[in-house]
Structures are given as structure tokens and as C-alpha cells.
Amino acid sequence: MKPTGNITTAALGSFLLLLCACSARGDYCEVNACHNGATCVTGVGEDPFICICADGFGGDTCNLTETGPCSPNPCRNDGSCEVIAPTRRGDVFNEYVCKCQPGFEGAHCQINVNDCAKDPCRNGGTCRDLDGDYTCQCPSPYVGKQCQLRCITLLGMEGGAIAESQISASSVHYGVLGLQRWGPELARLNNQGIVNAWTSASHDRNPWIEINMQKKMRLTGIITQGASRMGAAEYIKAFKVASSLDGISYVTYKGDGIRRDKVFVGNVDNDSTKTNLFDPPIVAQYIRIIPVVCRKACTLRMELVGCELNVYSNTAGCSEPLGMKSRLISDDQLSASSTYRTWGIDTFTWHPQFARLDKAGKTNAWSPTQNNRSEWIQVDLGKTKQLTGIITQGAKDFGVVQFVSEFKVAYSNDGESWNVVQDGNTGSDQIFQGNTDNNSHKKNVFEPPFYAQYVRVIPWEWHERITLRMELLGCDD
């Protein structure tokens, strides 16, 4: 690359921004002194105006032509161009090679490799091609990266593995002069006897019954059943389901892509069973059944269907990239406390959507307006996942190396109440060691792993300006 003006093109890329030392006053852009389709901008920094050159031009006023086979960059899809000694390959002269990002190939990285071509998803899973990866949407009760696992264990309401002490309810109905207790511990599928189910008190306007599974489990379905009392059928015709990881904050099940609470269709008589699948599955420790419409009274016998999470019992088995780089995490799942614009120019906005590991381009990372500890970037994973680690990376802003050298991590299940990852030794917020340069990957492991839908990175120390590219590691559990 040949130097242009006093800044090298290598430092700036082909889209040069140079400062003009002009002495005239007034609106410096009124007569456009910038050539070759460049944009003239005033009022940024100390210089009267600057020219933002079109691809392939350089110099103070963009009157110089950048030359060389890599200018402008012939490589597509964030591929990088490298000049090589001219070689003859067949009948074609090559003066450059394109180094492609994963998932792209071809002389100019123009081909998006179809990672679904080999049909990696089993059991009716739907494959979606990502950049250098794929994801399987598994029909319940199948789970796993390739939908290879069936999650259909009966969790023990009927069998007894779930103890009485794990079952609680908002209220209990007492029948026959208070002698019959229709307690939650009776809500077991196919329970027999005269008093054989849970019934909420008739005055209870917001009834619920809850199972504490004592650890986080994956639930793929629920089987419900009514009962008969004094010769009359009582059952729950429609219900909602809420779940919690901690027994404090609860989320109501919504189903995939639906904003409203999902209402499940329940029973129609005193005895037959009704199975509903959770698609996608619920990962939780506490599950609550919330009757919406009851026939005579809210009376229930039930079973839960699911499986253990220990498919990936060690973190080594659960450290897939969760989709910053592959774009499984879409732009609208990324947000931040604020967004910086270099010299206030929209073209150079450091969006949170740019915080993807190895992103290329002039503005290729997230950066906030202020460099202080109140700033954050947030990932909404769309559903609860197990998080086992994070990879961070800095970037350069017009040649200036910038990175986050220390950060904290917070997580949430509702996007409102947050827990900061704690240091097991000191009992205070853990400070992760971040980057030391503009490009290398720094990996940190979460020990122990945590479960969350929302993750925030809170920069704590930085070099020059808070600038971050990243990837989250974990698995679908």
C-alpha cells in the first residue's frame, strides 16, 4: 500500500477521512472542495471541514486515486484482501487473495456455504443456515444441537419421585365440614380414592399449584386430569403455565414468537388425560400451573414430562458459540446503554449490532457515548440458555487501538432484575480480565455456569475508548 497524505491507507482502509487545513471562513462545504463524489462535513473536531472519500480515493480532498489490486477491496462478506506477487494459475493472473470469514468461500468470498446441505437436523428438526454454522429448530420433545435427544421422562408426580414437600398451592379446598382436605400433594395423575386431587379454595381468585423440582430441569410437556367430587366432574378447562429459576421471579409461558401468554386447553371430564407439549421446552426449577377456566372448581391431577439437564454435565461439553458471529443472534436481540458516533457522523456509528466477534469494516464494534462504568451492551438470547463463557475482542477506530481491559457480566431472566456474576473467592462482583490489543480473542469461563435469557457486559476498565466485539459460549440447555 502506498502512503497517502500523512496517514497510511493501511490504517484507514479504502474509505479515507482526511483533515483539510483551509483558512477560509463561513460554510466551508458551500463550495464542495471534496472531489470524486466525496462527502464534505463541517463542525466536527477542530478542522473547518473534512472530506469523506468514496471507495478508491484518498488525499485531503479525495483527489488522489488509491491504487493496487486490493483497492477498492474486491473481497465480499467481510473477507480481507492480501496483495501477493503476481502468479499465473491456469489462464488467470492473480495479484491478490481473499481471506474469507467462516461460512464463505470462492475467489471473492462471494459464496455463502450452505451449512444445512448435509441435513444435520434429525427427528424432523428444521435447519437454518448461519454464517459458518447452522442451528436446528427441534420439535418437542426432541432437543440437542441436532435434535438427537428425546426428552420424555415422567418426572414423578404419579410415580412418587416428586415428594409431597415439593408441591405447594395458593389455597386448598376443605370439603365435608372441613374434614376432606383437597391438598396439592394429592395432585398426582391417576390418584385414586374419594379425595384424590388438588382443588383450590372457592374464594381464591388467582389460584395456582407449583412443583419445585429442586434443580433446574428441562420440561417438554404436561399431562392433566380432573377428578369427581360428590358425583360431579370437576376439572380445569384452560390454564397457563409460569416458571422460575429461583422461586422469586416468574415468567409466564408464551410459546415461540408469540407475545401473549399461551393458554393451554385442559380437560373435558373427570377422568381422561390431556397431554400438552411445551414447544419450545421450558428450562426451570419451579413450574406453576395457573387455572384460567374451571368447571365447578379448579381440580387437578397431573404429571410433568421432561428430562435432566446433565446431558452436558461438564462445561467442556457446553461451550458452543451462541451466535454473535454466526448471526443466530439477530440484530434486534442486541442493545446497549448508548452508541458512539466518530466525529458525530452517522456513517461511523458503533452500533451494538456491530459487536460481533471478528466483524470487519470501518466501524466494526460496539462503542458507547461515555467512557464510564454505567455503560453496557445486552444480548437477549430469546430463551433461557446455559452460559459457560465469553470471548471478547477490541477494534481500531481510524488507526487507534481501543479495547475493554476489564469487565463485569450481569444476567437476567426478565430483562429487568439483574444479577452480577460473583467471584466465588471474594464474594463480590467478579471482574473479568479482557483484552490487551485490537484484535486477539480473550476467553473467560463462567464458573459456575449460569442460566439466563439476557446477558449484559459492563465495561470496567478500557484502553482509549470502550470498544467491544464478542461471542457468548454455552448451550441450549
Ligand SMILES: *[C@@H]1O[C@H](CO)[C@@H](O)[C@H](O)[C@H]1NC(C)=O
Ligand atoms: C490534490 O489536491 C491538493 C490540494 O488539495 C493538491 O496540492 C494536489 O496537487 C492535488 N493532487 C492531484 C493529483 O491532483
Ligand SMILES: *[C@@H]1O[C@H](CO)[C@@H](O)[C@H](O)[C@H]1NC(C)=O
Ligand atoms: C367420571 O369418568 C368416568 C370414566 O370416564 C365415568 O364413568 C363417570 O361417569 C364420570 N363421572 C362423572 C361424575 O362425570
Ligand SMILES: *[C@@H]1O[C@H](CO)[C@@H](O)[C@H](O)[C@H]1NC(C)=O
Ligand atoms: C456516566 O455517564 C452518564 C452520561 O454522562 C452519566 O449520566 C452517569 O452518571 C455516568 N456514570 C458514572 C458512574 O460516572
Ligand SMILES: *[C@@H]1O[C@H](CO)[C@@H](O)[C@H](O)[C@H]1NC(C)=O
Ligand atoms: C491490530 O491487530 C492486527 C491483527 O492482529 C495486528 O496485525 C496489528 O498490528 C494491530 N495493530 C496495532 C496498532 O496494534
